[in-house]
Every structure is written in structure tokens, then in C-alpha cells.
Amino acid sequence: MTNNPAPRGASPLRAIVIFAAIAVPLVPAGFWLGELVPMMPAPVQAPELGFSMLARILALTGFVLMFYQFVLTARLPFLEAVLKRPGMIKSHRLIGKIGFLLMLAHGTILLAMDPFLYTEKTLGLIALILLTVAVVAAWFFKPLKLSLKTWRSVHLLAYLVFPLVFVHAISLGATVTGYRPVWWLFVVLFAGYCLIVAYRIARLVSQKKLW
Ligand code: HEM
Ligand code: HEM
DSSP, rough: TOOOOOOOOOOOOHHHHHHHHHHHHHHHHHHHHHHHHHHTHHHOOOOOHHHHHHHHHHHHHHHHHHEEEEEHOOOOOOOOHHSSSHHHHHHHHHHHHHHHHHHHHHHHHHHHHHHOHHHHHHHHHHHHHHHHHHHHHHHTTTTHHHHHHHHHHHHHTHHHHHHHHHHHHHHOHHHHHHHHHHHHHHHHHHHHHHHHHHHHHHHHHHHTTTO
């Protein structure tokens, strides 16, 4: 009775989920834009300012996309009632590549502009290194000839990356610390991540399997 196929297809719920997924990254982007527009044309004329603004929007979007990665792979029953699992894994692979490139560009730009490291910035660097290993293992598992078990175990590093990036962003980001709604959005996303981790651990314990 609990195994009834979930309603699939173009349901209004599906449209709401997709709308929300598009709307969430627009929140930090809106505040970022609100800061950028009055500065114009300074960010175009001064490359330093322009690149740091660019790096910030890449990071703000990358953070939200990274959160989606945990949601898409968590096998949450309420989400699977609305979206098909193969579609979610396909989206995960695409969003993972896009999100990773945004975060890589963010870190590379800011490191190139100022290589001096301090604790909060180092957290970002460590996060980026771990994320690169996790993503490369999944993205290039064929050419790297990694077994399913190996690449998936390496890919689990992603769980370490999100808390590091959260602390990095919340202690360093001009948009995150400067605008209360963005700060709250980041806190809510991090709370969502903690719930997903708790759910996954509970499921592993109940299934008596760790992988
Ligand atoms: C921001 C980048 C990414 C993050 C944060 C991320 C995170 C995750 C997480 C948390 C899982 C669930 C692992 C588990 O608990 O079982 C997962 C699974 C997976 N990821 Fe990623 N991932 C990223 C990028 C990618 C990319 C680029 C690919 C492939 C090109 C990929 C392919 C997969 C696949 C195939 C699974 C297994 C899904 C399943 O069968 O349940 N991921 N990823
Ligand atoms: C080499 C690696 C990294 C370096 C050097 C770095 C550096 C920085 C710096 C200097 C800032 C402050 C920018 C400002 O507000 O003016 C910042 C903010 C931020 N970083 Fe990173 N970061 C790195 C990796 C990452 C990664 C992997 C993420 C993942 C999403 C990330 C997410 C963020 C976010 C969300 C902000 C806040 C942006 C804002 O509030 O406008 N960073 N980073």
C-alpha cells in the first residue's frame, strides 16, 4: 500500500519545486545586483572591483547550487513523489559540473587577485581542493579507471565541503554579512543540509548498512 507509484509528470507541485529552485539563487543575486548597479560604471572601469564583484556572484550562486546537490541525491520521499529519481540524478550531474566551475572560477579569481591567506580564506581554499577531488572522481571516473566503490567513496568528500564553505561565506562574504535576508537564506540552507545528513545517517542505521 505504501509502494503505490507516486504521481508523475507535469503536476503543479513539480512546477512549484522547479520555480522555487530557480527563485532561491535569485535572492542573493538580487542583493548583489542592488549593490552593483549604483556602482556603475566603476566595476567596468576598475578591473579589480569588477572581478571581485564577479567572483562574489559566482560564489553566491555556487553555494545555492551546491546545496541542491545534497537535496537531489538524498532520496527524500516527498521530493521523489514529485520528481523522478533518474531525472534528479541527471540534474545532479549537470548542476554539479556548472556549480563546480562557478566555485572554481570564484576561488581562482580571488586567489589570483590577492594570494595572501588568512583563516576564513584558507577554509575556502581547503573546501575548493576537497571539492575538486570529489567532483573529478565522479566526472572522470571512466578515464581515471576508478571502480564504482572508489569514486563514490571519494565523492562523499562533498559532505565535508559544504560546512567549510558555509563558515567561509558567513564570516567573509560582503553580500552574506551585509544583507540580513541573504544571511538567513544561507543559515536556512545550512540547516537543510544538517537535516539531510541526519536523515541519511538515520536511514543507513535503519538499513544496517553504511554504504
Ligand atoms: C558541486 C558538486 C557536487 C556535489 C556537492 C555533489 C554531491 C553529491 C552527494 C552529496 C551525493 C550523494 C552521495 C551519497 O550520500 O550517497 C552525490 C552522488 C552522486 N554524484 Fe555528485 N556532487 C557533485 C558533482 C557531481 C558531478 C559533477 C557528477 C558527475 C558528473 C556527480 C555524480 C554523482 C552521482 C552519479 C551520484 C550517485 C547518485 C545516486 O545514484 O544516488 N556529482 N553527489
Ligand atoms: C581558493 C578558494 C577560495 C578563495 C581564495 C575564496 C575567497 C573568498 C573571499 C576573499 C571572499 C570575500 C569576498 C567579498 O565579499 O568581498 C569570499 C566570499 C565567498 N566565498 Fe569564497 N573563496 C574560495 C572558495 C570558495 C568556495 C569553494 C566556495 C563555495 C561556494 C566559496 C563561497 C563563497 C561565498 C558564498 C562567499 C560570499 C560572497 C558574498 O557574500 O558576496 N568560496 N571568498
